[in-house]
Amino acid sequence: MSRMIFVNLPVADLAKARIFYEAIGFTNNPRFSDDTSACMVLTEVINVMLMTHAKWQTFTSRPIPPSTSSEVLLAVSCSSRDEVDAMNEAAAAHGGTADINPKQDHGFMYNRNLADPDGHVWEAMWMDMAAAPGGA
Structure with a gap:
């Protein structure tokens, strides 16, 4: 399992x-x-x-961090660059914030960061493993 x-x-x-x-x-x-x-x-x-x-x-009795802090960045893979862009567009259209950090395009890897309405940070990313340094 x-x-x-x-x-x-x-x-x-x-x-x-x-x-x-x-x-x-x-x-x-x-x-x-x-x-x-x-x-x-x-x-x-x-x-x-x-x-x-x-x-x-x-x-937990620990305090909830303010929405302006970053306690973690959660990365999730996407099937294409277009899916990365679509996730960011949907975030912005539904109460979140797109591109809270600069977009990164390394050719073989592309990612954009978004925040949900509470400030939790997600990274939508796409990677071409065959084109990654060292090959796959």
């Missing part, structure tokens, strides 16, 4: 966050969602648990 990853993120507005994540390609798993959290599925092994601040605080 493959290992799964559940990225847990505190969100100020659960409905707004869910709309945002659906717009950038995630689907909701209602089995693990309620009025305090939403399980958003990217692949069969990658999930994001969006939690209201109250729900988040049942897991």
